[in-house]
Amino acid sequence: MVIGINIILAVSLNLVSGFTGQLSLGHATFMGIGAYTATLFALKLHVPFLVALIIGAATAAFFGFIIGVPTLRLKGDYLAIATLGFGEIMRNILLNLKITGGPMGLRGIPKITNIYIVAAAVILVIFSLNRIMNSRVGKSFIAIREDELAAEAMGINTTNFKILAFAIGAFYAGIAGGLFAFLFRYINPNNFGFMKSIEILCMVVLGGMGNTSGAVLGATILTILPEFLRSVSPVISQYRMVFYGILLVVMMIVRPQGLLSDTSFDFLKSSVFGKIKVKKIAEKGGQ
Protein backbone atom coordinates (compact mmCIF):
# COMPACT_ATOMS: atom_id res chain seq x y z
CA MET A 1 0.00 0.00 0.00
CA VAL A 2 2.91 2.28 0.74
CA ILE A 3 4.13 1.54 -2.77
CA GLY A 4 0.86 2.76 -4.19
CA ILE A 5 1.02 6.02 -2.21
CA ASN A 6 4.60 6.53 -3.30
CA ILE A 7 3.63 5.86 -6.90
CA ILE A 8 1.04 8.63 -6.75
CA LEU A 9 3.63 10.98 -5.26
CA ALA A 10 6.23 10.09 -7.87
CA VAL A 11 3.97 10.38 -10.91
CA SER A 12 2.58 13.69 -9.67
CA LEU A 13 6.05 15.16 -9.12
CA ASN A 14 6.94 13.76 -12.50
CA LEU A 15 4.19 15.89 -14.01
CA VAL A 16 5.73 19.03 -12.53
CA SER A 17 9.43 18.23 -12.83
CA GLY A 18 9.59 15.58 -15.52
CA PHE A 19 7.05 16.76 -18.07
CA THR A 20 6.86 20.48 -17.40
CA GLY A 21 10.52 20.80 -16.38
CA GLN A 22 9.96 22.79 -13.17
CA LEU A 23 12.18 21.43 -10.42
CA SER A 24 10.20 21.36 -7.17
CA LEU A 25 11.80 20.49 -3.85
CA GLY A 26 8.62 20.87 -1.84
CA HIS A 27 6.39 18.13 -3.13
CA ALA A 28 5.99 16.43 0.25
CA THR A 29 4.55 19.69 1.56
CA PHE A 30 1.51 19.31 -0.66
CA MET A 31 1.19 15.76 0.56
CA GLY A 32 1.24 17.13 4.08
CA ILE A 33 -1.39 19.75 3.33
CA GLY A 34 -3.62 17.03 1.89
CA ALA A 35 -3.00 14.75 4.87
CA TYR A 36 -3.69 17.39 7.51
CA THR A 37 -6.73 18.84 5.77
CA ALA A 38 -8.33 15.45 5.16
CA THR A 39 -7.62 14.35 8.72
CA LEU A 40 -8.95 17.52 10.32
CA PHE A 41 -12.13 17.42 8.26
CA ALA A 42 -12.68 13.79 9.16
CA LEU A 43 -11.84 14.13 12.86
CA LYS A 44 -13.39 17.48 13.71
CA LEU A 45 -16.25 17.71 11.26
CA HIS A 46 -16.91 14.00 10.78
CA VAL A 47 -16.84 14.31 7.03
CA PRO A 48 -16.89 10.93 5.24
CA PHE A 49 -13.51 9.59 4.19
CA LEU A 50 -13.82 10.06 0.42
CA VAL A 51 -15.09 13.61 0.78
CA ALA A 52 -12.29 14.41 3.23
CA LEU A 53 -9.79 12.97 0.78
CA ILE A 54 -11.06 15.19 -2.03
CA ILE A 55 -11.17 18.27 0.21
CA GLY A 56 -7.58 17.55 1.23
CA ALA A 57 -6.48 17.21 -2.37
CA ALA A 58 -8.35 20.35 -3.40
CA THR A 59 -6.75 22.30 -0.57
CA ALA A 60 -3.33 21.06 -1.64
CA ALA A 61 -4.11 22.14 -5.20
CA PHE A 62 -5.22 25.53 -3.93
CA PHE A 63 -1.93 25.96 -2.09
CA GLY A 64 -0.12 24.78 -5.20
CA PHE A 65 -1.86 27.57 -7.09
CA ILE A 66 -1.14 30.19 -4.42
CA ILE A 67 2.51 29.20 -4.22
CA GLY A 68 2.79 28.79 -7.97
CA VAL A 69 1.70 32.31 -8.87
CA PRO A 70 4.73 34.10 -7.41
CA THR A 71 7.32 31.32 -7.61
CA LEU A 72 6.75 30.00 -11.11
CA ARG A 73 8.01 33.27 -12.54
CA LEU A 74 11.35 32.09 -11.22
CA LYS A 75 13.46 29.75 -13.27
CA GLY A 76 15.58 26.68 -12.52
CA ASP A 77 17.58 26.95 -9.33
CA TYR A 78 15.55 29.85 -7.99
CA LEU A 79 12.31 27.93 -8.27
CA ALA A 80 13.90 24.96 -6.50
CA ILE A 81 15.04 27.20 -3.65
CA ALA A 82 11.65 28.90 -3.40
CA THR A 83 9.80 25.57 -3.19
CA LEU A 84 12.32 24.42 -0.59
CA GLY A 85 11.64 27.54 1.46
CA PHE A 86 7.88 27.10 1.14
CA GLY A 87 8.19 23.53 2.41
CA GLU A 88 10.07 24.67 5.51
CA ILE A 89 7.57 27.46 6.16
CA MET A 90 4.64 25.06 5.99
CA ARG A 91 6.40 22.56 8.22
CA ASN A 92 6.96 25.24 10.82
CA ILE A 93 3.38 26.41 10.59
CA LEU A 94 2.17 22.86 11.16
CA LEU A 95 4.59 22.54 14.07
CA ASN A 96 3.19 25.61 15.79
CA LEU A 97 -0.54 25.58 15.12
CA LYS A 98 -2.80 24.31 17.87
CA ILE A 99 -5.29 22.69 15.57
CA THR A 100 -2.61 20.53 13.94
CA GLY A 101 -1.38 19.31 17.31
CA GLY A 102 2.01 20.96 16.84
CA PRO A 103 4.97 18.59 17.02
CA MET A 104 2.70 15.96 18.58
CA GLY A 105 0.83 15.65 15.33
CA LEU A 106 -2.62 14.20 14.95
CA ARG A 107 -3.43 10.78 16.35
CA GLY A 108 -6.42 8.50 16.51
CA ILE A 109 -7.13 8.67 12.80
CA PRO A 110 -9.35 5.73 11.78
CA LYS A 111 -7.73 3.20 9.53
CA ILE A 112 -9.74 3.33 6.35
CA THR A 113 -7.14 3.15 3.59
CA ASN A 114 -6.99 -0.36 2.25
CA ILE A 115 -5.44 -2.06 -0.72
CA TYR A 116 -8.49 -1.61 -2.94
CA ILE A 117 -8.74 2.09 -2.27
CA VAL A 118 -5.03 2.56 -2.96
CA ALA A 119 -5.18 0.48 -6.13
CA ALA A 120 -8.19 2.41 -7.36
CA ALA A 121 -6.51 5.73 -6.57
CA VAL A 122 -3.30 4.73 -8.34
CA ILE A 123 -5.17 3.62 -11.44
CA LEU A 124 -7.34 6.75 -11.46
CA VAL A 125 -4.34 9.03 -11.02
CA ILE A 126 -2.29 7.38 -13.74
CA PHE A 127 -5.23 7.15 -16.11
CA SER A 128 -6.17 10.80 -15.70
CA LEU A 129 -2.53 11.84 -15.94
CA ASN A 130 -2.18 10.04 -19.24
CA ARG A 131 -5.33 11.69 -20.51
CA ILE A 132 -3.89 15.07 -19.57
CA MET A 133 -0.53 14.33 -21.13
CA ASN A 134 -2.06 13.26 -24.43
CA SER A 135 -4.18 16.40 -24.63
CA ARG A 136 -3.33 19.88 -25.80
CA VAL A 137 -2.60 20.82 -22.22
CA GLY A 138 -0.09 17.99 -21.85
CA LYS A 139 1.67 18.89 -25.07
CA SER A 140 1.92 22.45 -23.80
CA PHE A 141 3.58 21.21 -20.60
CA ILE A 142 6.19 19.34 -22.62
CA ALA A 143 6.69 22.29 -24.96
CA ILE A 144 7.46 24.47 -21.93
CA ARG A 145 10.10 22.02 -20.78
CA GLU A 146 11.58 21.68 -24.26
CA ASP A 147 11.89 25.37 -24.99
CA GLU A 148 10.08 27.93 -22.90
CA LEU A 149 10.68 30.84 -25.25
CA ALA A 150 9.54 28.92 -28.29
CA ALA A 151 6.49 27.71 -26.39
CA GLU A 152 5.62 31.27 -25.53
CA ALA A 153 6.11 32.31 -29.15
CA MET A 154 3.54 29.65 -30.11
CA GLY A 155 1.03 31.56 -28.02
CA ILE A 156 1.16 29.23 -25.03
CA ASN A 157 0.74 31.22 -21.83
CA THR A 158 3.69 29.56 -20.13
CA THR A 159 3.16 31.01 -16.66
CA ASN A 160 -0.46 29.85 -16.51
CA PHE A 161 0.41 26.37 -17.69
CA LYS A 162 3.24 26.06 -15.20
CA ILE A 163 0.86 27.05 -12.42
CA LEU A 164 -1.69 24.55 -13.73
CA ALA A 165 0.89 21.75 -13.73
CA PHE A 166 1.89 22.73 -10.21
CA ALA A 167 -1.71 22.70 -9.01
CA ILE A 168 -2.53 19.35 -10.62
CA GLY A 169 0.64 17.85 -9.15
CA ALA A 170 -0.30 19.24 -5.74
CA PHE A 171 -3.81 17.79 -6.06
CA TYR A 172 -2.48 14.29 -6.63
CA ALA A 173 0.07 14.71 -3.85
CA GLY A 174 -2.82 15.75 -1.59
CA ILE A 175 -4.63 12.50 -2.40
CA ALA A 176 -1.48 10.57 -1.51
CA GLY A 177 -1.28 12.51 1.75
CA GLY A 178 -4.87 11.66 2.67
CA LEU A 179 -4.33 7.99 1.92
CA PHE A 180 -1.16 8.11 4.01
CA ALA A 181 -2.92 9.62 7.03
CA PHE A 182 -5.75 7.08 7.01
CA LEU A 183 -3.25 4.25 6.61
CA PHE A 184 -0.76 5.05 9.38
CA ARG A 185 -3.42 6.62 11.66
CA TYR A 186 -0.90 9.17 12.92
CA ILE A 187 0.71 12.13 11.22
CA ASN A 188 3.19 14.74 12.34
CA PRO A 189 4.89 17.57 10.44
CA ASN A 190 8.14 15.67 10.01
CA ASN A 191 6.41 13.07 7.86
CA PHE A 192 6.19 15.72 5.16
CA GLY A 193 9.52 17.46 5.44
CA PHE A 194 12.33 18.14 3.04
CA MET A 195 13.64 14.58 3.28
CA LYS A 196 10.36 13.19 2.00
CA SER A 197 10.46 15.64 -0.91
CA ILE A 198 13.95 14.46 -1.78
CA GLU A 199 12.83 10.85 -1.51
CA ILE A 200 10.05 11.51 -4.06
CA LEU A 201 12.49 13.32 -6.32
CA CYS A 202 14.85 10.33 -6.10
CA MET A 203 12.07 8.04 -7.28
CA VAL A 204 11.41 10.25 -10.29
CA VAL A 205 15.08 10.63 -11.19
CA LEU A 206 15.75 6.92 -10.75
CA GLY A 207 12.87 5.89 -12.97
CA GLY A 208 13.39 8.59 -15.56
CA MET A 209 12.21 12.19 -15.70
CA GLY A 210 9.27 12.70 -17.98
CA ASN A 211 8.19 9.09 -18.03
CA THR A 212 5.18 7.92 -16.07
CA SER A 213 6.13 4.24 -16.06
CA GLY A 214 9.61 5.29 -14.99
CA ALA A 215 8.17 7.11 -12.00
CA VAL A 216 6.13 4.02 -11.13
CA LEU A 217 9.24 1.86 -11.33
CA GLY A 218 11.32 4.32 -9.31
CA ALA A 219 8.70 4.52 -6.59
CA THR A 220 8.47 0.73 -6.42
CA ILE A 221 12.22 0.20 -6.15
CA LEU A 222 12.74 2.92 -3.57
CA THR A 223 9.89 1.63 -1.42
CA ILE A 224 10.92 -2.02 -1.45
CA LEU A 225 14.66 -1.51 -1.23
CA PRO A 226 14.81 0.21 2.21
CA GLU A 227 12.46 -2.43 3.65
CA PHE A 228 14.60 -5.15 2.19
CA LEU A 229 17.75 -3.57 3.59
CA ARG A 230 16.10 -3.24 6.97
CA SER A 231 15.58 -6.98 7.03
CA VAL A 232 19.24 -7.46 6.17
CA SER A 233 20.52 -5.07 8.79
CA PRO A 234 18.69 -2.31 10.66
CA VAL A 235 21.84 -0.18 10.57
CA ILE A 236 21.80 0.04 6.78
CA SER A 237 18.27 1.37 6.67
CA GLN A 238 19.26 4.14 9.06
CA TYR A 239 21.64 5.35 6.40
CA ARG A 240 18.83 5.49 3.86
CA MET A 241 19.26 9.18 3.15
CA VAL A 242 22.97 8.67 2.48
CA PHE A 243 21.96 6.04 0.01
CA TYR A 244 19.51 8.43 -1.70
CA GLY A 245 22.20 11.07 -2.01
CA ILE A 246 24.65 8.64 -3.54
CA LEU A 247 21.93 7.31 -5.80
CA LEU A 248 21.16 10.78 -7.17
CA VAL A 249 24.83 11.50 -7.89
CA VAL A 250 25.45 8.10 -9.47
CA MET A 251 22.35 8.39 -11.64
CA MET A 252 23.43 11.81 -12.89
CA ILE A 253 26.78 10.39 -13.93
CA VAL A 254 25.85 6.97 -15.23
CA ARG A 255 22.33 7.31 -16.55
CA PRO A 256 20.94 10.82 -16.38
CA GLN A 257 17.87 9.85 -18.37
CA GLY A 258 16.78 7.38 -15.67
CA LEU A 259 16.22 3.64 -15.80
CA LEU A 260 13.42 3.96 -18.32
CA SER A 261 14.30 6.81 -20.57
CA ASP A 262 11.59 8.03 -22.84
CA THR A 263 12.92 10.33 -25.47
CA SER A 264 10.27 9.41 -27.99
CA PHE A 265 7.28 10.39 -25.86
CA ASP A 266 5.54 7.29 -26.90
CA PHE A 267 3.76 7.41 -23.62
CA LEU A 268 0.58 5.93 -24.91
CA LYS A 269 2.48 2.71 -25.27
CA SER A 270 4.36 3.02 -22.02
CA SER A 271 1.19 3.94 -20.18
CA VAL A 272 -0.37 0.61 -21.07
CA PHE A 273 2.63 -1.13 -19.56
CA GLY A 274 2.42 1.33 -16.72
CA LYS A 275 -1.11 0.32 -15.88
CA ILE A 276 -0.34 -3.40 -15.95
CA LYS A 277 2.60 -2.77 -13.71
CA VAL A 278 0.53 -0.72 -11.31
CA LYS A 279 -2.01 -3.47 -10.88
CA LYS A 280 0.71 -5.98 -10.15
CA ILE A 281 2.39 -3.65 -7.74
CA ALA A 282 -0.84 -2.87 -5.97
CA GLU A 283 -1.41 -6.55 -5.45
CA LYS A 284 2.10 -6.96 -4.15
CA GLY A 285 1.72 -4.05 -1.79
CA GLY A 286 -1.22 -5.72 -0.10
CA GLN A 287 0.66 -8.74 0.99
Next chain:
Amino acid sequence: MLRLDNVVTHYGNIQALKGISLEINQGEIVTVIGANGAGKTTTLKAICGLVSISSGKIFFRGKDITGKPTSDIVGSGIAMVPEGRRVFPRMTVLENLQLGGYLNGDKNLIRKDLERVFELFPILKQRLKQIAGTLSGGEQQMLAIGRALMARPKLLLLDEPSMGLAPMIVSNIFDIIQEINQSGTTILLVEQNAHMALSIAHKGYVIETGRIVLEDTAKNLLNNEQVKKAYLGE
Protein backbone atom coordinates in the same frame (compact mmCIF):
# COMPACT_ATOMS: atom_id res chain seq x y z
CA MET B 1 0.00 46.90 -40.92
CA LEU B 2 2.60 47.06 -38.16
CA ARG B 3 3.97 50.28 -36.78
CA LEU B 4 6.61 50.77 -34.11
CA ASP B 5 6.66 54.21 -32.55
CA ASN B 6 9.87 55.14 -30.79
CA VAL B 7 10.14 51.81 -28.95
CA VAL B 8 12.63 51.67 -26.09
CA THR B 9 13.55 48.51 -24.19
CA HIS B 10 15.97 47.73 -21.40
CA TYR B 11 17.86 44.66 -20.27
CA GLY B 12 18.42 45.57 -16.64
CA ASN B 13 20.09 48.97 -16.78
CA ILE B 14 21.27 48.61 -20.34
CA GLN B 15 19.21 50.30 -22.97
CA ALA B 16 18.90 47.79 -25.82
CA LEU B 17 16.58 49.69 -28.14
CA LYS B 18 16.95 53.44 -28.04
CA GLY B 19 13.81 54.42 -29.87
CA ILE B 20 12.98 52.22 -32.85
CA SER B 21 10.37 53.40 -35.30
CA LEU B 22 9.43 51.37 -38.31
CA GLU B 23 6.47 50.62 -40.47
CA ILE B 24 5.41 47.57 -42.44
CA ASN B 25 2.64 47.66 -45.00
CA GLN B 26 0.37 44.80 -45.92
CA GLY B 27 1.93 42.35 -48.37
CA GLU B 28 5.48 43.63 -48.01
CA ILE B 29 8.70 41.91 -47.14
CA VAL B 30 10.56 44.28 -44.87
CA THR B 31 14.03 43.51 -43.66
CA VAL B 32 16.01 44.81 -40.72
CA ILE B 33 19.74 44.36 -41.16
CA GLY B 34 22.52 45.09 -38.76
CA ALA B 35 25.53 43.69 -36.92
CA ASN B 36 25.59 41.48 -33.84
CA GLY B 37 24.07 43.16 -30.83
CA ALA B 38 22.51 45.97 -32.84
CA GLY B 39 19.05 45.14 -31.49
CA LYS B 40 17.52 43.14 -34.32
CA THR B 41 16.34 40.21 -32.23
CA THR B 42 15.26 42.51 -29.42
CA THR B 43 13.08 44.39 -31.89
CA LEU B 44 11.30 41.17 -32.84
CA LYS B 45 10.94 40.13 -29.21
CA ALA B 46 9.49 43.52 -28.39
CA ILE B 47 6.87 43.12 -31.12
CA CYS B 48 5.91 39.71 -29.73
CA GLY B 49 5.79 40.93 -26.16
CA LEU B 50 8.68 38.67 -25.14
CA VAL B 51 10.60 41.63 -23.72
CA SER B 52 8.85 44.44 -21.94
CA ILE B 53 8.82 47.85 -23.51
CA SER B 54 9.97 50.82 -21.43
CA SER B 55 8.42 53.44 -23.66
CA GLY B 56 6.97 53.80 -27.12
CA LYS B 57 4.02 52.15 -28.79
CA ILE B 58 3.41 49.24 -31.14
CA PHE B 59 0.35 49.12 -33.39
CA PHE B 60 -0.78 46.08 -35.33
CA ARG B 61 -3.60 46.49 -37.85
CA GLY B 62 -4.56 49.73 -36.19
CA LYS B 63 -4.72 48.28 -32.68
CA ASP B 64 -2.35 49.11 -29.86
CA ILE B 65 -0.62 45.88 -28.83
CA THR B 66 1.97 47.48 -26.54
CA GLY B 67 2.40 45.50 -23.34
CA LYS B 68 -0.12 42.80 -24.32
CA PRO B 69 0.77 39.22 -23.34
CA THR B 70 2.48 37.16 -26.03
CA SER B 71 -0.44 34.75 -26.33
CA ASP B 72 -2.77 37.64 -27.26
CA ILE B 73 -0.30 39.03 -29.77
CA VAL B 74 0.16 35.64 -31.42
CA GLY B 75 -3.61 35.27 -31.40
CA SER B 76 -4.03 38.56 -33.22
CA GLY B 77 -2.01 37.23 -36.15
CA ILE B 78 1.72 37.63 -35.52
CA ALA B 79 3.91 34.52 -35.53
CA MET B 80 7.64 34.38 -34.92
CA VAL B 81 10.33 32.03 -36.11
CA PRO B 82 12.87 32.46 -33.33
CA GLU B 83 16.59 32.86 -33.82
CA GLY B 84 18.41 29.55 -33.95
CA ARG B 85 15.19 27.76 -34.98
CA ARG B 86 14.33 26.50 -31.48
CA VAL B 87 12.19 23.59 -32.50
CA PHE B 88 11.05 21.38 -29.61
CA PRO B 89 13.95 18.93 -29.86
CA ARG B 90 12.47 15.84 -28.27
CA MET B 91 9.09 16.04 -29.93
CA THR B 92 8.23 14.71 -33.36
CA VAL B 93 7.91 16.88 -36.44
CA LEU B 94 4.15 16.42 -36.29
CA GLU B 95 3.93 17.43 -32.63
CA ASN B 96 6.00 20.52 -33.36
CA LEU B 97 3.63 21.52 -36.14
CA GLN B 98 0.58 20.81 -34.01
CA LEU B 99 1.92 23.08 -31.30
CA GLY B 100 2.35 25.76 -33.92
CA GLY B 101 -1.39 25.59 -34.50
CA TYR B 102 -1.91 25.71 -30.77
CA LEU B 103 -4.18 28.74 -30.76
CA ASN B 104 -6.62 27.47 -33.37
CA GLY B 105 -7.81 24.35 -31.66
CA ASP B 106 -10.01 23.22 -34.55
CA LYS B 107 -8.77 19.85 -35.79
CA ASN B 108 -9.99 20.31 -39.36
CA LEU B 109 -8.27 23.65 -39.63
CA ILE B 110 -5.05 22.14 -38.34
CA ARG B 111 -5.25 19.37 -40.92
CA LYS B 112 -5.72 21.93 -43.68
CA ASP B 113 -2.82 24.00 -42.44
CA LEU B 114 -0.64 20.90 -42.27
CA GLU B 115 -1.34 20.24 -45.93
CA ARG B 116 -0.30 23.75 -46.76
CA VAL B 117 2.95 23.40 -44.84
CA PHE B 118 3.68 20.11 -46.60
CA GLU B 119 3.18 21.81 -49.95
CA LEU B 120 5.85 24.33 -49.04
CA PHE B 121 8.13 21.80 -47.36
CA PRO B 122 7.57 18.32 -48.81
CA ILE B 123 10.50 16.99 -46.80
CA LEU B 124 8.58 17.55 -43.56
CA LYS B 125 5.87 15.17 -44.69
CA GLN B 126 8.45 12.40 -45.07
CA ARG B 127 9.87 13.18 -41.64
CA LEU B 128 6.55 13.42 -39.81
CA LYS B 129 7.31 10.88 -37.09
CA GLN B 130 10.96 11.83 -36.73
CA ILE B 131 12.25 13.51 -33.58
CA ALA B 132 12.83 17.16 -34.42
CA GLY B 133 16.23 17.28 -32.73
CA THR B 134 17.57 14.72 -35.20
CA LEU B 135 16.72 16.79 -38.28
CA SER B 136 19.46 18.63 -40.15
CA GLY B 137 19.84 22.37 -39.63
CA GLY B 138 18.04 23.19 -42.85
CA GLU B 139 15.18 20.85 -42.08
CA GLN B 140 14.88 22.31 -38.60
CA GLN B 141 14.64 25.77 -40.10
CA MET B 142 11.91 24.55 -42.42
CA LEU B 143 10.14 23.02 -39.46
CA ALA B 144 10.44 26.25 -37.50
CA ILE B 145 8.94 28.23 -40.39
CA GLY B 146 6.24 25.60 -40.92
CA ARG B 147 5.43 25.65 -37.22
CA ALA B 148 5.00 29.42 -37.31
CA LEU B 149 2.77 29.18 -40.39
CA MET B 150 0.50 26.78 -38.51
CA ALA B 151 -0.62 29.78 -36.45
CA ARG B 152 -2.07 31.31 -39.69
CA PRO B 153 -0.14 34.52 -39.24
CA LYS B 154 -0.95 37.68 -41.10
CA LEU B 155 2.52 38.89 -40.22
CA LEU B 156 5.44 36.47 -40.03
CA LEU B 157 8.55 37.49 -38.11
CA LEU B 158 11.70 35.68 -39.18
CA ASP B 159 14.80 35.93 -37.03
CA GLU B 160 17.93 35.07 -39.00
CA PRO B 161 16.62 32.16 -41.02
CA SER B 162 20.01 31.84 -42.77
CA MET B 163 21.93 31.27 -39.55
CA GLY B 164 24.34 28.35 -39.73
CA LEU B 165 23.00 26.97 -43.00
CA ALA B 166 24.77 26.03 -46.23
CA PRO B 167 24.42 28.65 -49.01
CA MET B 168 22.32 26.35 -51.16
CA ILE B 169 19.83 25.74 -48.38
CA VAL B 170 19.76 29.45 -47.58
CA SER B 171 18.71 30.30 -51.12
CA ASN B 172 16.13 27.51 -50.96
CA ILE B 173 14.69 28.95 -47.76
CA PHE B 174 14.66 32.46 -49.17
CA ASP B 175 12.75 31.21 -52.21
CA ILE B 176 10.16 29.76 -49.87
CA ILE B 177 9.97 33.00 -47.90
CA GLN B 178 9.09 34.78 -51.13
CA GLU B 179 6.52 32.12 -51.89
CA ILE B 180 4.93 32.58 -48.47
CA ASN B 181 4.86 36.33 -49.08
CA GLN B 182 3.22 35.93 -52.47
CA SER B 183 0.45 33.86 -50.95
CA GLY B 184 -0.48 36.88 -48.84
CA THR B 185 1.58 36.84 -45.66
CA THR B 186 3.42 40.00 -44.73
CA ILE B 187 6.98 39.35 -43.62
CA LEU B 188 9.43 41.06 -41.31
CA LEU B 189 12.84 39.54 -41.88
CA VAL B 190 15.77 40.16 -39.57
CA GLU B 191 19.09 39.17 -41.08
CA GLN B 192 22.84 39.43 -40.87
CA ASN B 193 23.04 38.12 -44.40
CA ALA B 194 22.25 41.58 -45.75
CA HIS B 195 22.71 40.74 -49.41
CA MET B 196 20.23 37.87 -49.36
CA ALA B 197 17.73 39.79 -47.28
CA LEU B 198 17.81 42.94 -49.41
CA SER B 199 17.53 40.96 -52.61
CA ILE B 200 14.08 39.64 -51.69
CA ALA B 201 12.79 42.55 -49.60
CA HIS B 202 10.76 45.54 -50.68
CA LYS B 203 11.99 47.83 -47.97
CA GLY B 204 14.91 47.77 -45.58
CA TYR B 205 16.03 49.29 -42.31
CA VAL B 206 19.59 49.41 -41.07
CA ILE B 207 19.93 49.19 -37.32
CA GLU B 208 23.02 50.12 -35.30
CA THR B 209 23.34 49.95 -31.50
CA GLY B 210 19.63 50.18 -30.89
CA ARG B 211 18.83 52.90 -33.42
CA ILE B 212 17.56 52.90 -36.98
CA VAL B 213 20.26 54.69 -38.93
CA LEU B 214 18.99 54.18 -42.46
CA GLU B 215 15.69 53.43 -44.11
CA ASP B 216 15.01 53.05 -47.80
CA THR B 217 13.73 50.71 -50.47
CA ALA B 218 15.72 47.50 -50.61
CA LYS B 219 16.99 48.36 -54.09
CA ASN B 220 18.40 51.69 -52.97
CA LEU B 221 20.00 50.12 -49.92
CA LEU B 222 21.73 47.53 -52.08
CA ASN B 223 23.31 50.39 -54.02
CA ASN B 224 23.99 52.60 -51.02
CA GLU B 225 27.75 53.14 -50.59
CA GLN B 226 27.54 53.12 -46.82
CA VAL B 227 25.59 49.87 -46.73
CA LYS B 228 27.86 48.30 -49.32
CA LYS B 229 30.90 49.04 -47.22
CA ALA B 230 29.52 48.04 -43.86
CA TYR B 231 27.22 45.11 -44.63
CA LEU B 232 27.76 43.84 -48.13
CA GLY B 233 31.53 43.63 -47.96
CA GLU B 234 32.11 45.37 -51.24
